[in-house]
Amino acid sequence: MPTTEASRERKRTRARENILEIEGLHTRFELDDGVVQAVSGVDLAIARGEVLAVVGESGCGKSVMARSVLRLVDRPGRITDGRIRVRTDDGATDMVSAAPEAVRGVRGNRVAMVFQEPMSSMSPMHTIGNQIGEAIRLHEPVSKAEARARAVELLGRVGIPAPQRRVDEYPFQMSGGMLQRVMIAMALSCGPDLLIADEPTTALDVTTQAQILDLLRGLQQETGMAIMLITHDLGVAAQMADRVAVMYLGTVVEEGRVEDVFRAPRHPYTKALLRSVPKLGSGSRERLRPVRGMVPHSYRRPPGCPFHPRCDEFVAGRCDVTVPVPLRDPARTGTVSCLLYEEHQEHEEPEETTP
Numbered sequence: 001m002p003t004t005e006a007s008r009e010r011k012r013t014r015a016r017e018n019i020l021e022i023e024g025l026h027t028r029f030e031l032d033d034g035v036v037q038a039v040s041g042v043d044l045a046i047a048r049g050e051v052l053a054v055v056g057e058s059g060c061g062k063s064v065m066a067r068s069v070l071r072l073v074d075r076p077g078r079i080t081d082g083r084i085r086v087r088t089d090d091g092a093t094d095m096v097s098a099a100p101e102a103v104r105g106v107r108g109n110r111v112a113m114v115f116q117e118p119m120s121s122m123s124p125m126h127t128i129g130n131q132i133g134e135a136i137r138l139h140e141p142v143s144k145a146e147a148r149a150r151a152v153e154l155l156g157r158v159g160i161p162a163p164q165r166r167v168d169e170y171p172f173q174m175s176g177g178m179l180q181r182v183m184i185a186m187a188l189s190c191g192p193d194l195l196i197a198d199e200p201t202t203a204l205d206v207t208t209q210a211q212i213l214d215l216l217r218g219l220q221q222e223t224g225m226a227i228m229l230i231t232h233d234l235g236v237a238a239q240m241a242d243r244v245a246v247m248y249l250g251t252v253v254e255e256g257r258v259e260d261v262f263r264a265p266r267h268p269y270t271k272a273l274l275r276s277v278p279k280l281g282s283g284s285r286e287r288l289r290p291v292r293g294m295v296p297h298s299y300r301r302p303p304g305c306p307f308h309p310r311c312d313e314f315v316a317g318r319c320d321v322t323v324p325v326p327l328r329d330p331a332r333t334g335t336v337s338c339l340l341y342e343e344h345q346e347h348e349e350p351e352e353t354t355p
Contacts, residue, residue: 017047017048017087018045018046018047018048018087019046019047019048019086019087019110019111019193019194019226020044020045020046020069020084020085020086020087020111020194020226020228021044021045021083021084021085021092022042022043022044022045022065022069022082022083022084022085023043023082023083023084023085024041024042024043024081024082024083025039025041025042025043025065025068025079025081025082025083025084026039026040026041026079026080026081026082027039027061027064027065027068027073027077027078027079027080027250028077028078028080029076029077030076030078031076033299034298034299035299036298036299037250037298037301038061038064038065038077038250038298039061039064039065039068039250040061040249040250040251041082041250041251042061042065042082042247042250042251042252043252043326044245044252044255046194046226046228047226048193048224048226049220049224049225049226050226050227050242050243051217051220051226051227051229051240051241051242051243052226052227052228052229052241052242052243052244052245053229053231053236053237053240053241053243053244053245053258054066054228054229054230054231054244054245054247055231055232055233055234055237055244055245055246055247055273056232056246056247056248056273057232057248057273057291057295058232059295059298060247060248060249060250060295061247061249061250061251062198062230062232062247063116063198063199063230064077064250065247065250066113066196066198066228066230067113068084069084069086069095069111069196069228070095070103070106070107070111070113070196071095071096071103072113079096082096083096083097084096086106086110086111086194087110087193088106088110093105093106093110104138105139108135108138108139108187108189108190108192109139109190109192110192110193110194111192111193111194111195111196112186112187112188112189112190112192112194112195112196113187113195113196113197113198114180114183114184114187114195114196114197114198114200115183115198116198116199116200116202117202117203118171118176118179118180118182118183119171119172119176119179121183122171122179122182122183123171124170124171124172125170126170127167127168127169127170128151128155128166128167128168128169128170128171128174128182129148129151129152129167129168131186132147132150132151132154132155132167132182132185132186132189133147133148133150133151134147135186135189135190136150136151136189136190139190140190148167150189151167151185151189152164152167154185154186154188154189155167155181155182155185157185157188157219158181158182158184158185158188158215158219159181159211159215160178160181160182160185166178176203176204176208177204177205177208177211177212180200180201180204180208180212181212181215184200184212184215184216184219188219188223191223191225192225193225193226194225194226194227194228195216195220195225195226195227195228196227196228196230197216197227197228197229197230198230199230199231199232200212200213200216200229201213201231201233201236213236213239213240216229216240217240227240229241234262234273234274234277235277237258238258238262241258242257242258243255243256243257243258243333243334244256244257244258244261244262246261246267246269246270246273248269248306248307249295249296249301249306249307250306251306251337252326252335252337253267253269253270253307253336253337253338254266254267254269254270254334254335254336254337255326255334255335255336256332256333256334256335257332257333257334260332260333260334261334262274266329266336266338266341267307267336267337267338268307268311268312268313268338268340269291269307269310269311272289272291272292272310272312273291275288275289276288276289276290276291291310292310292312293309293310294310296309302320303320303321304318304319304320304321304322304323305319305320305322305323305324305337305338305339308320313340315339315340318339319339322339324337324338324339324342325337325342327341327342329341
């Protein structure tokens with residue numbers, strides 16, 4: 001009986017393990033016209049089996065942050081500070097400081113990525129089977145025949161009809177929805193602990209979008225892998241995620257359980273995003289309220305809180321001067337980076353304790 005209880009405790013501990021931990025991540029692009037700070041001090045963690053949605057407007061740094069995890073940022077972009085720890089069998093690998101060999105051992109094996117546009121991410125000169133098989137043989141000592149058989153199995157697993165025939169086709173012979181399924185099959189080829197899906201339903205029709213999302217959710221429940229879902233669609237985030245991180249100008253402005261963030265948003269940017277989403281079946285005839293103003297130019301990052309030029313709760317002399325830090329609310333999980341909450345904590349009376 002004690003052995004059984006100890007085994008259960010080990011399983012509970014394993015379930016709570018963080019597959020990925022990002023601390024103080026900074027990624028910048030040094031261009032002739034100036035410096036673009038695409039990611040600025042991001043802190044995030046994803047636990048085993050969890051779905052984290054990263055949301056925000058286009059250009060807020062979601063995709064650059066995701067690519068930074070696998071050190072896939074194209075030049076002249078580079079990671080300038082921070083740590084990205086990926087859990088492995090013998091501890092953890094810091095993707096920022098690790099040698100190229102160690103990074104290649106993590107890519108596709110521990111952490112895999114489904115890119116936004118599958119056609120541009122696949123070679124038009126090689127068959128689907130060859131490309132999936134290459135990913136398998138990179139990490140596992142199997143023959144070409146075994147890799148091809150695995151590719152056929154994976155194609156069937158992601159819902160591609162007649163996988164024995166499709167495995168020998170080229171990317172241009174498939175539709176966008178089918179290619180996205182191929183990308184998912186390739187990402188799953190080595191059983192990753194974490195799947196990063198960067199806008200996996202972009203440019204797909206509504207029916208195909210629903211099928212891809214259902215496929216991802218089913219595979220996640222079947223395999224127990226964690227998913228980082230990059231999206232600008234709040235409806236997709238609400239449907240898929242356990243937790244959500246809201247990004248603006250390269251920073252995470254609010255993070256927490258999806259039900260907490262969407263039902264009771266705290267950051268003014270999160271509130272503005274949710275007000276701009278149409279609500280079906282509510283009976284309301286209220287006009288949509290888009291987020292006020294425009295996203296600042298990448299070369300002209302505003303001082304203080306990056307959202308203050310568009311914020312309805314802006315406080316002059318404070319929000320445009322001081323950079324907010326993430327604050328944790330003891331009443332709920334997650335954090336919010338807003339000076340309004342920082343001011344509230346400063347004036348909060350300390351609790352009395354009984355001697």
